[in-house]
Amino acid sequence: MNIPAFGDSLITYLIIAALLFGIGFYGLVQRRTLIGMLIAGELILAGASINFMAFNRFLSPDPTVGQIFTLFIMGIAAAEAAIALSIIIAVYRNFRTIDVEDVAELKG
Amino acid sequence: MVPLFSAEGLSSLIFIFIVMTTVLGAVIATHSERLIRAVTGLAITCIGVAGLYYYLRSPFVALMEMLIYVGAVCVTIVFAVMLADPKPDESAEKGNVFTGPLSFVLGISIFWGLAALAGKTAWVLPVARKNDGSLEEVGKSLLTNYSMVFELISIVLLVAIIGSLVLARQGRTRTGGQS
Numbered sequence: 001m002n003i004p005a006f007g008d009s010l011i012t013y014l015i016i017a018a019l020l021f022g023i024g025f026y027g028l029v030q031r032r033t034l035i036g037m038l039i040a041g042e043l044i045l046a047g048a049s050i051n052f053m054a055f056n057r058f059l060s061p062d063p064t065v066g067q068i069f070t071l072f073i074m075g076i077a078a079a080e081a082a083i084a085l086s087i088i089i090a091v092y093r094n095f096r097t098i099d100v101e102d103v104a105e106l107k108g
Numbered sequence: 109m110v111p112l113f114s115a116e117g118l119s120s121l122i123f124i125f126i127v128m129t130t131v132l133g134a135v136i137a138t139h140s141e142r143l144i145r146a147v148t149g150l151a152i153t154c155i156g157v158a159g160l161y162y163y164l165r166s167p168f169v170a171l172m173e174m175l176i177y178v179g180a181v182c183v184t185i186v187f188a189v190m191l192a193d194p195k196p197d198e199s200a201e202k203g204n205v206f207t208g209p210l211s212f213v214l215g216i217s218i219f220w221g222l223a224a225l226a227g228k229t230a231w232v233l234p235v236a237r238k239n240d241g242s243l244e245e246v247g248k249s250l251l252t253n254y255s256m257v258f259e260l261i262s263i264v265l266l267v268a269i270i271g272s273l274v275l276a277r278q279g280r281t282r283t284g285g286q287s
Contacts, residue, residue: 004109022219029211035143035146050157074177083268086276
């Protein structure tokens with residue numbers, strides 16, 4: 001019995017990254033609460049990071065660049081999550097909801 | 109192709125399991141009605157992504173993924189869910205055109221386009237590697253080539269901490285109390 005060695009081909013990782021990006025985009029459009037949209041955004045960032053790591057492993061002449069870029073993406077994502085969550089808390093305090101349809105002062 | 113009952117076959121099986129974990133977590137994160145389950149799905153996805161990083165020969169980045177995403181970001185989102193107390197949304201009756209099948213079509217078409225692009229491109233393999241990409245090399249280039257970015261991201265994190273504290277504090281009365 002044989003099994004393909006999926007972990008050693010670039011295209012596998014690219015397809016996984018594209019799948020994560022697609023699911024994240026779907027969630028970002030479809031979700032109606034701010035926290036749900038934030039979670040979908042984290043999925044999109046994870047897809048981008050997998051792309052960077054795959055290119056780093058298979059194609060890059062200098063195999064440290066992708067790892068460093070992924071570490072920076074993680075740092076930026078952590079800062080972004082902290083800021084976004086405190087904004088969400090402030091929105092909840094003003095509107096008593098985090099539904100994106102209800103958070104509107106100008107009706108039109 | 110590798111034989112199934114060998115070390116390579118076993119690692120290939122574990123790889124398939126990790127990929128399924130990642131995709132399943134992503135589906136949970138976008139499809140569950142309660143937000144706390146969506147956060148759990150995000151944590152499962154991040155564990156799977158850490159496994160993928162391990163297969164891409166960088167265990168340090170895998171460890172950082174577990175530490176930052178599962179340990180910090182997911183816990184922060186759980187705290188925000190508890191503070192904001194979102195109701196399980198009744199999204200079916202008052203959704204607009206984007207929240208229905210159109211978003212599904214958009215996601216599928218983006219996935220299809222990216223995957224087809226990745227499959228059709230002729231990737232150029234590198235002729236020579238400058239180093240082996242180990243943790244030691246990462247540390248060296250982090251403190252030589254990328255030291256400016258390293259300093260900048262520390263400033264960004266500091267500003268983010270102070271800014272989130274200021275944002276979360278606004279609207280509270282100074283005397284505390286019951287407001």
